[in-house]
Amino acid sequence: LSAVCGWDYSTDELLETGDRIANLRHAFNLREGLNPLEFQVPGRVLGRPPLAEGPTAGVEIDLDALEADYLRAMSWDPVTARPSRQRLVELGLKDVDQALQDKAQPMEAGDTR
Helix, strand or coil, X not given: CHHHXXXXXXXXXXXXXXXXXXXXXXXXHHHCCCCHHHCCCCCCCCCXXXXXXXXXXXXXXXXXXXXXXXXXXXXXXXXXXXXXXXXXXXXXXHHHHHHHHHHHCCCCCCCCC
């Protein structure tokens, strides 16, 4: 970025930018009704049944543990997959948190959210 745009970013700033993008993208998907906890992963992808030969012979993925670890690392709720308010505010996405709260509220007649 420095060579092309003249912007100097540290590694930490770039990682935070990536985190902001991931949370914003995820919040958009949640708002539109796409929750990764509801996705169905084919058994074959998870090694069910495990292969008998090859480099992944006998390997089976524990999807529940994988999901739990990822949700915890991202500071997303383990039941709803909603990003935590604290993390969204830390990333400068307070308005996104408010939009998700508004979406969770039942709409009244005439509400055009």
